[in-house]
Amino acid sequence: MNINSLSNFSATLLPPLFSTAPTRSNVTEKNAIEGRNLNFSIKTRQAKVIPILRDCSLRIPCGQFWMLLGPNGCGKSTLLKVLAGLLTPTSGTVYVQRPKSFVFQNPDHQVVLPTVEADVAFGLGKFNLTPDKVRSRVSRALAAVGMSDYMQRSVQTLSGGQKQRVAIAGALAEACKVLLLDELTTFLDENDQVGVIKAVRNSLDGSEEVSALWVTHRLEELAYADGAIYMEDGKVVMHGDAATVMNFIEAKQSAYIKQINS
Ligand SMILES: Nc1ncnc2c1ncn2[C@@H]1O[C@H](COP(=O)(O)OP(=O)(O)O)[C@@H](O)[C@H]1O
Ligand SMILES: [Mg+2]
Numbered sequence: 001m002n003i004n005s006l007s008n009f010s011a012t013l014l015p016p017l018f019s020t021a022p023t024r025s026n027v028t029e030k031n032a033i034e035g036r037n038l039n040f041s042i043k044t045r046q047a048k049v050i051p052i053l054r055d056c057s058l059r060i061p062c063g064q065f066w067m068l069l070g071p072n073g074c075g076k077s078t079l080l081k082v083l084a085g086l087l088t089p090t091s092g093t094v095y096v097q098r099p100k101s102f103v104f105q106n107p108d109h110q111v112v113l114p115t116v117e118a119d120v121a122f123g124l125g126k127f128n129l130t131p132d133k134v135r136s137r138v139s140r141a142l143a144a145v146g147m148s149d150y151m152q153r154s155v156q157t158l159s160g161g162q163k164q165r166v167a168i169a170g171a172l173a174e175a176c177k178v179l180l181l182d183e184l185t186t187f188l189d190e191n192d193q194v195g196v197i198k199a200v201r202n203s204l205d206g207s208e209e210v211s212a213l214w215v216t217h218r219l220e221e222l223a224y225a226d227g228a229i230y231m232e233d234g235k236v237v238m239h240g241d242a243a244t245v246m247n248f249i250e251a252k253q254s255a256y257i258k259q260i261n262s
Helices: 001-006 078-086 117-126 129-143 160-175 190-205 219-224 242-261
Strands: 030-043 049-061 065-069 093-094 101-104 177-182 209-217 226-231 234-243
Touching: 030 078, 030 209, 049 078, 049 209, 049 226, 065 078, 065 190, 065 219, 065 242, 078 093, 078 101, 078 177, 078 209, 101 160, 117 129, 117 160, 129 160, 129 190, 160 177, 160 190, 177 190, 190 209, 190 219, 219 242, 226 242, 234 242
Parallel strands: 049 234, 065 209, 065 226, 101 177, 177 209
Antiparallel strands: 030 049, 030 093, 226 234
């Protein structure tokens, strides 16, 4: 079932929610990402205030791969942009380890240079590294995403998923600690989808330093995650380990199916 069917479905039949408020004993230094009571509103031309994020709290431990799920329009991209610093919250606090990198949904918006090697090396210009050091960072990053054999290839000849993996390698080469990834698999075929998600998983497994938050509306991708956050209507309604969130959404789906069949 598509997770979007759940957007208009009442949550009253569901198991109780986890508390999403960060506790004092589990504060910032152990977390790669932490958001507290985040609100984000927009103002229309008629000066009407429309809330997009409503009191969202979340925390993602260092070194983990988390997913942010929810129906279309529930606020996932907005929350990710707030965490990336691309949008300023109306209220609330944000902590995200640095350096951090936001990877866009459309791979053609991300990759900028003609060869894979040049593209991954591009962001390293600011670090004043020796050519040897640049080469070694680029080859390590490409190995982490399974793209070592493509170093001299023209970016134009890659599939969408391969371009996404190159974009992720660019972030890894810059030693990014946090990857913020927005619906990377939307435009990809099934093979490419699995390739990208495994590349992220592999990048994290090879380093305790890197954490990732992956936005998706595909429930099956949860199988690769350590933890997950489920949103509806601008609110975080569930926050926990991947299996618990999967059970929560499946219970919701079963209750929904029962309701429409009754
Ligand atoms: N700049 C904006 N102006 C008006 N509405 C917006 C703007 N940004 C987001 N929204 C609205 O906020 C809601 C959440 O959007 P978004 O974060 O993109 O959701 P998701 O990524 O979960 O699909 C949607 O209803 C969207 O139309
Ligand atoms: Mg979105």
